[in-house]
Amino acid sequence: DAGVTQSPTHLIKTRGQHVTLRCSPISGHKSVSWYQQVLGQGPQFIFQYYEKEERGRGNFPDRFSARQFPNYSSELNVNALLLGDSALYLCASRHSRGHPNTGELFFGEGSRLTVL
């Protein structure tokens, strides 16, 4: 079975630009979360979506937004990029509520964003 897939794997942007990152969850997973991992740090929670609705939001500015589509894939958008947005952006999915392994997050390999 395919794992969580993310695209693009690497990208370079300049300050002020906008970026869209994409994530396809594992088949059957309806919950998707986004995390930002700055070099040398642990991942920080950005958003969680379940059944196309936002269910959780971390401490990130409004420049960060996301959505989930009917097929449960998801996009993370970041506007007005800053140098500090340079990071590995990780997408994770999990089984639906009620599944015995609901609590387990499966991570993709991430999209590495460099802002110049």
Next chain:
Amino acid sequence: AQSVTQPDIHITVSEGASLELRCNYSYGATPYLFWYVQSPGQGLQLLLKYFSGDTLVQGIKGFEAEFKRSQSSFNLRKPSVHWSDAAEYFCAVGGTISNFGNEKLTFGTGTRLTIIP
């Protein structure tokens, strides 16, 4: 607020030696606890998790961890490390999965493990 502390930024052990990585957490209720491993340039792979029950949990690749509520700890152990275990290890705490909107994981800053021959 939930938090995770991994006091060791970098640990070096010899191949074949035992390993213990420390993790302390702060959480207001019964936590869900996880250990993830990350190889350079890669995503996170789950090693093991604790939800409830037996406080000693077994994971993949020969790892185990013990939940000690009195010490708010969830230390990761392996009796004999292999060169392929060199990676970054992250401890994480999460809330109850029955309360949507509270599914986020809070990660520690990680411990980098180096294996020497």
